Amino acid sequence: MGQIKVSVIVPVYNAGPMVEEFAPSLLAQTIDGYEILYVDDGSTDDSWERLQRLAAAHDHVRVHTQENSGWPGRPRNVAVRMARGEYVHFVDQDDLLAPDALERLYEFAVASDADVVIGKESGSMVPAGANPGGLFRETRARCGRSEVFEYSLNPHKLYSRRLLLNNDLRFPEGPWILEDQLFNARVCAATDKIAVLADQVYYRWQRRGDSGNNSRAGAQLETYLPNLRTVLEAVAAVGDPMLFVRFYRTEILQFVSGANILEVPWETVQERFAEVRKIAADCLPPGLRAHLAPLDALKARLFEEERLDDLAALARWAPGVSMTAEVDAPRWEDGVLTARAAVALVRPEGGPLRPERRGGVWVVPDVPGVGDWEIDDPGQGFRGDLLAKDRDRDDWWFLPERLAVEPDGGAAAGAVRFDPRSVIGGGPAERGVYDVWARVDLLGLGRRVRLTGGAEPSGAAAEPALVGADSVAVQPFWTSGRQLAVDVGERQRSLSAAVAARPMAVPAAT
Numbered sequence: 001m002g003q004i005k006v007s008v009i010v011p012v013y014n015a016g017p018m019v020e021e022f023a024p025s026l027l028a029q030t031i032d033g034y035e036i037l038y039v040d041d042g043s044t045d046d047s048w049e050r051l052q053r054l055a056a057a058h059d060h061v062r063v064h065t066q067e068n069s070g071w072p073g074r075p076r077n078v079a080v081r082m083a084r085g086e087y088v089h090f091v092d093q094d095d096l097l098a099p100d101a102l103e104r105l106y107e108f109a110v111a112s113d114a115d116v117v118i119g120k121e122s123g124s125m126v127p128a129g130a131n132p133g134g135l136f137r138e139t140r141a142r143c144g145r146s147e148v149f150e151y152s153l154n155p156h157k158l159y160s161r162r163l164l165l166n167n168d169l170r171f172p173e174g175p176w177i178l179e180d181q182l183f184n185a186r187v188c189a190a191t192d193k194i195a196v197l198a199d200q201v202y203y204r205w206q207r208r209g210d211s212g213n214n215s216r217a218g219a220q221l222e223t224y225l226p227n228l229r230t231v232l233e234a235v236a237a238v239g240d241p242m243l244f245v246r247f248y249r250t251e252i253l254q255f256v257s258g259a260n261i262l263e264v265p266w267e268t269v270q271e272r273f274a275e276v277r278k279i280a281a282d283c284l285p286p287g288l289r290a291h292l293a294p295l296d297a298l299k300a301r302l303f304e305e306e307r308l309d310d311l312a313a314l315a316r317w318a319p320g321v322s323m324t325a326e327v328d329a330p331r332w333e334d335g336v337l338t339a340r341a342a343v344a345l346v347r348p349e350g351g352p353l354r355p356e357r358r359g360g361v362w363v364v365p366d367v368p369g370v371g372d373w374e375i376d377d378p379g380q381g382f383r384g385d386l387l388a389k390d391r392d393r394d395d396w397w398f399l400p401e402r403l404a405v406e407p408d409g410g411a412a413a414g415a416v417r418f419d420p421r422s423v424i425g426g427g428p429a430e431r432g433v434y435d436v437w438a439r440v441d442l443l444g445l446g447r448r449v450r451l452t453g454g455a456e457p458s459g460a461a462a463e464p465a466l467v468g469a470d471s472v473a474v475q476p477f478w479t480s481g482r483q484l485a486v487d488v489g490e491r492q493r494s495l496s497a498a499v500a501a502r503p504m505a506v507p508a509a510t
Helices: 018-027 047-057 073-082 101-112 145-151 161-166 179-190 221-238 241-256 266-283 294-304 308-320 495-501
Strands: 006-012 034-041 061-066 087-090 116-119 121-123 158-160 194-197 203-205 322-327 331-333 336-346 356-358 361-367 371-375 383-390 395-402 411-418 432-442 445-450 465-467 472-478 484-488
Touching (some): 006 018, 006 073, 018 047, 034 047, 034 073, 061 073, 073 087, 087 101, 087 161, 101 158, 101 194, 158 161, 161 179, 241 266, 241 294, 241 308, 266 308, 294 308, 294 371, 322 432, 322 445, 383 411, 395 432
Parallel strands (some): 006 034, 116 194
Antiparallel strands (some): 087 158, 116 158, 322 336, 331 336, 336 411, 356 361, 361 371, 383 395, 432 445, 432 484, 465 472
């Protein structure tokens, strides 16, 4: 076979027909010199027989079986030591790779001298789709470890096999919740040569209708908390105290937020609270609260002051805060659809949620559990991303402009710019319908909201345009819910019908 550039590693457990269903995306990769390693984790169905047939039919497929370990960690570890590639890429048994994923990821790894390359992810259950973070805004040869911890602690990346072997980087074996976090924390302690390739979707998660790979089945809190302590010890080895900010917010404060405090017996809440406080006291460095967004900082203060009742009151109030997101009349400017967007927080009972300036301090009055909520920096943790969602492929793409936060932190505004020639990672939009959204964090209250406007639901939002050398029809319109959307290539709306209904000279946006 010659040089093997990449080894694809797939743990398998009771995959059944999925072996054949998902194999084609791996078998047809455009890269020269790669192998696929399937490790069957003691399946009780016919998965092993299916894998053997697959290996017999394809020279670049190797298979191995072992006794059931109950988790993907051991199959991955075994495969890394079987692998012959310069790099390995972990893929779940029910996910897909783009046809040129390995080729592009490998070339970028070599060109950027990266030990880890994170390709853009998407799909029906991808976290970046449900809550797209800034990680995939742009391609870059280096990204900060903090971004990895914030947005991408799963293992679906390209890793240098030499890095894994030389540093004895392994997944924990057997049932071990948070295994991906532990593995990637140890990877980040071993290297900072981490790159991001965001110009197309490389890895596509698939939503499963059954129990699937059992890496989360039956996970219990009594194992979660000791494992969290182990993860935090691994984070400490990276040597950057700010990496703990993410873990304080998402792993510690989750136990005093939402359903974890409102839908669990109060006695259990109190027991968990004591355990989690012990972990926080033992493992977290001081001073993290100052780096949290306002709402998380408030939770942290109540947590540190052991005000569990007030945390419960806050947990009942916060989900009721909503966000308005309005956009004015879109227009074409030099081939770019342009508009102005404004977002603002709304109290559960109605009316704006805007901090007031009182004697040099920002205050949100009448917050359950705390009364006057004092805020040091209303803009701390602000994020104001504008995105276009491809309906057909369920992919999210960042628009180039960001919203700017108002001084009081309760609202933000900015330009919306949808360029059909570059919206897909710098390339042209594929035929389809693109809905325009905002993903905004104001005062620590994160919301994903539709940009709405227009006086006529389902009507045109701006004149249609013919874009690019191929004169592709691009039609901005309002959905039935008044959300701004863009039809590219007459996917849903006929250009001739649009012109007939509203006679005009269709401008060319070249």
